[in-house]
Amino acid sequence: MRLEIVTPERTVYEKEEVQMIITHAAKGDIGILPNHAPLISPLDPTIVRVKLNDQLEEKIFVSGGFLEVRPDQVTILAEAAELPSEIDVERAKAAKERAEKRLKNKEKIDAVRAELALKRAMNRLKVTEI
């Protein structure tokens, strides 16, 4: 099964032989094996886990977008996607604090936006942890 992660700027990730893809879609966690039924779903900021073989697993941060599944090919269209090595941890931490502060003093803010920002920051941090 082929996996492609594409952002408006570039193709971030491309692998021909992937065993399994695990992520969080609109209706909850989803594991995709080869020959999965065709599916299209929006994604929130989340982590995509890619099993290359029995031992090797890679994690990629995706800042929301779409998941398109076809039997032999999975495409993730994301506004931004980063491998753990590309993430700026300090920046993510700062973003997390900012978003938390905004959510705390609730006035005059776009709560949905702040929550999304928090989700992005937390997932960025999580993907770097392991």
Add this chain to the structure above:
Amino acid sequence: MANSMRDIKRRIRSFEKTKQITKAMEMVAASYLRRAQERAQAARPYADKLREVILHIADGTSDITHPMLEKREVNRTGYLVITSDRGLAGGYNSNLLRMLEKTLEERHASKEEYVIFVIGRKGVEYLTRRNYPVIDQMVGLSDRPVFADIKPIARKAVNYYAEEKFDELYLVYNKFINPIIQRPTAQRLLPLEPEKMDASSTQDHRMIEFEPSEKEVLAQILPRYAETLIFSAFLDAKASEFAAKMTAMGNATENANELIEKLRLQFNRARQAAITQEIAEVVGGANAI
């Protein structure tokens, strides 16, 4: 005579220096152009993929409706104009703005009928000075823009359409044809025309599951697609900017060469005239004795 010779020499030197600068700018623009073209290329798969998904949905169901796909009566038009921050790019900005003004004049009776979003300092200066209804602007963007840079203004433009603050949205920018030709274009972005997007629509009509629902996916994907198209247009405009800059600076270098050559000739003539005169004076002096 000696005076004017020195003058000419000074002018030659000054042109030489200008030439060095324009030459350097030309080469910088050329290398940025290559990079800008690569970026425009790299952005294509994303937009293509999104379009593919929209077409899947459009194909699978006939009764899809979404405000972004439907023409409505136009009371007001939005224009998103992409200019550059810096000048020295030949007719890059002026051609585009002239085209914009002409379009506005032809299409609209009064300034009530449209609003303008501007990217780029040149456009902002020009349009605000002439009291055009500029409702949002963005300047100081990087030469290597990322999607996040463009997102705020793109999202705003798309949201205004969704909120029916205007009923159609045009993108006005210099389309990159090749490094020599950049064409100012006004292209309608919203409402989107799915029938125009086709080409690959016959691919596969297998059943696709949509989570949570087709409608929901469509509602999320269409604004993203519109934003992506704005981003692509911006990348295209960037490539055009560098191409225009490269051409303009190339011309400037050539002109400098021409001028230098002319001045050299003048200088040599003046030198010869001075020598001739000196000899004439010496001969005249000798004869007198």
